[in-house]
Amino acid sequence: MLVKTTRMARLFDFYGELLTEKQQLMIELYYHHDLSLGEISDQLAVSRQAVHDNLRRTEKILQEYENKIKLISRYENITLEIIGLQNLLDEAVQDPHLKQRGKKMLDAVKEKLIP
Missing domain, CATH: 1.10.10.10 (Winged helix-like DNA-binding domain superfamily/Winged helix DNA-binding domain)
Structure with missing residues (x-):
């Protein structure tokens, strides 16, 4: 219940x-x-x-x-991507390759937010 x-x-x-x-x-x-x-x-x-x-x-x-x-589904997917992005950016402070990956993830989130 x-x-x-x-x-x-x-x-x-x-x-x-x-x-x-x-x-x-x-x-x-x-x-x-x-x-x-x-x-x-x-x-x-x-x-x-x-x-x-x-x-x-x-x-x-x-x-x-x-x-x-599908607002909830979209919200949950975007939330997971944002969490992943935050974790990645936390690690990326010293690694330029991870910064680039973080930028790509951020772009993916932006695309989902602004169709």
């Missing part, structure tokens, strides 16, 4: 603004505030089943956004 919670938090961070206010609220209550379906249904005056259905639909919507737009 922790993996799913972490994944949903990441999806919500990237795509939450694309959801309706009600969808945002339910995701926040369930994943960020750790409320149960029953607690959410009491708070919003809807059935537990309605909360469950809305959460599942919203989870699917968020995943579909990532499947189409």
Whole structure:
């Protein structure tokens, strides 16, 4: 469950603004505030089943956004390249060949950031 919670938090961070206010609220209550379906249904005056259905639909919507737009995937790839670049540049202080490799990696990152 922790993996799913972490994944949903990441999806919500990237795509939450694309959801309706009600969808945002339910995701926040369930994943960020750790409320149960029953607690959410009491708070919003809807059935537990309605909360469950809305959460599942919203989870699917968020995943579909990532499947189409791939912001998280791009972000993770760029982050790994930046970490690699930083490590390389840390070593490159004394080695000109490594500096050149670092420049190439930086150029690759720039290309991904600016299509």
